[in-house]
Amino acid sequence: MTPAPRTVPAVDVVIVNWNAGHHLHDCLRSVVQADRSELRVARIVVVDNASTDGSAARLAAADIPLDVVRNTRNRGFAVACNQGAARGDSDLVLFLNPDTELYPDSLAVVGRVLRTPPRDRIGIFGGLMVDDRGNPQISCSRFPSLRVYLGKMTGLDRLAPGLFPSHHLRPRELTGSRPVDQVIGAFLLVRRKVFAELHGFDERYFLYLEDVDFAWRARRAGWLSYYVEQARVHHTGQVSSSQLGAWRHYLLLRSRTTYAFRHWTAPRAWALLALTVSVEPVARLAAAVVRGRWTELGPTLAVYRTFLRWFRQGGRRCSEG
Template sequence: MTAAPRTVPAADVVIVNWNAGRHLGECLRSIVRADRSQLRVARIVVVDNASTDSSLQRLDAADIPLEVVRNTRNRGFAVACNQGAAYGDSDLLLFLNPDTELYPDTLEALGPFLGTPPAENIGIFGGLMLDEYGNRQVSCSRFPTLRVYLGKMTGLDRVAPAFFPSHHIRPQDLTGSGPVDQVIGAFFLVRRQLFTELDGFDERYFLYLEDVDFALRARRAGWLSYYMEQVRVRHAGQVSSSQLGPWRHYLLLRSRSTYAFRHWTRPRAWTLMALTLFLEPAVRLAAAALRGRWVELRATVPVYWQFLRWLCGSPQQCQYD
């Protein structure tokens, strides 16, 4: 009796773009060049958050259907991801940063594992992030805790990592493929069933931690995140966010408080707010002064002042379930 041929899984690729320059076109070309025999790319959706550069010019995905959604304003990363996901119906969703590139064997290495029994309770898959020289980059993270953030604020995560673990798992600490708290959102493959079940990314996050939030909600719903070392992805990193300057930290503070009030007890969340408003800026100011980083020194107070104004104007922060 002849066994039925294996059905090749299909994914819709969603890329959120904001002034990514040449990287967006290179990302698309890498998808086209990738071996798609084990994981088919049904369509690519590029959601542009009101870019002002030339990144959308002459986009081409060859034989893969390409949809470009142009927002008239920057609606944030989570909103744009949800927009892009709505355009497809494949069983899998692959969220890619525009500054990533697939290797020829990236999808080939991932596809066969998806339909195996060990993958049945895995809802999110990620790969090994490499820089342009092939050096390993951060690929996985821990769910953040109050101790994690305290260590990061004070530098204790570098002095005493056993007591103050870092948020990101160092590349040298990864011992191979396996379940993790969260895979990096630059390459974030999600089962559409799970994405629908969780109503997508939480749109209260403008930038940062939307992937961590999603992974935690998935874990609580019984789905694992899984890191695959053989799935290699080239990642330039911070191509778009670096253009924000010091205000990138302001957006991180917003997302951090949103995450804390959504997932922690209220006392822990308010403790983080106290540390954020009193301890962290003092440490950052002292460090900037000692290193002679005058731009950072001048920007620190306005960033935390703006965050305080946002926090005071957002009473809903302490009304999460």
């Protein structure tokens, strides 16, 4: 009897772009050139958040169907991811940053993992982020806590990491493939049924922590996140966000406040807010003075004033709603 042909799982690749320059074209090329024998790419969806650098022009993906969504304004990362996911129907969705490039075997490695135990309760998969030289970069994170953020604000995560663990798992802390709290969103493979069950990314996050929030809600629903060490992905990092300047930190403040009021007890969330408007700005201003970066003082103060205005004008209600 002739054995039945093996079914190769299909994935829709979603890439959210904002002024990523040539990196978007390099990312698409890497998907096309990847070994797709274990994980078939059914379509690629590029959601462009009103780029002005021409990066979303003349896109091509060879033999893979390509769908380009052009937003007339920057709608944020979470909204754009949800837009992209809604354009496909494959059993898997891969969210890929435009400043990433797959290795030839990245998809094949993950495809093989999908067929091995304990796959049934794994809803999210991630890979090993590496730099230009192949050195490991940040790939996974802990779920954030008040202690994690206090350590980050004050530098105690570097002085006393045993008491104040860092949010991100350092490369030396990752030894082999295993379940983790969260894999970073630069390469995030999700089962579509999990994505649908959780109603996608929470669109209250414009940028930052939408992947953390999603992983936390998935864990509460019984789904694990799994780090696949052999699935290497080149990640340049911060190609788009670095263009925001000081306002990148403003968006981070908004996102982590939203996360705290959504998922922590009220006392802990309010404690984080208190630290955010007292300890953190003082620490950042002091660091700028010590380093002689006088030009950072004004933008830093402006960021915290704007954040406080956002919170007073409805940010808390948005976070708790």
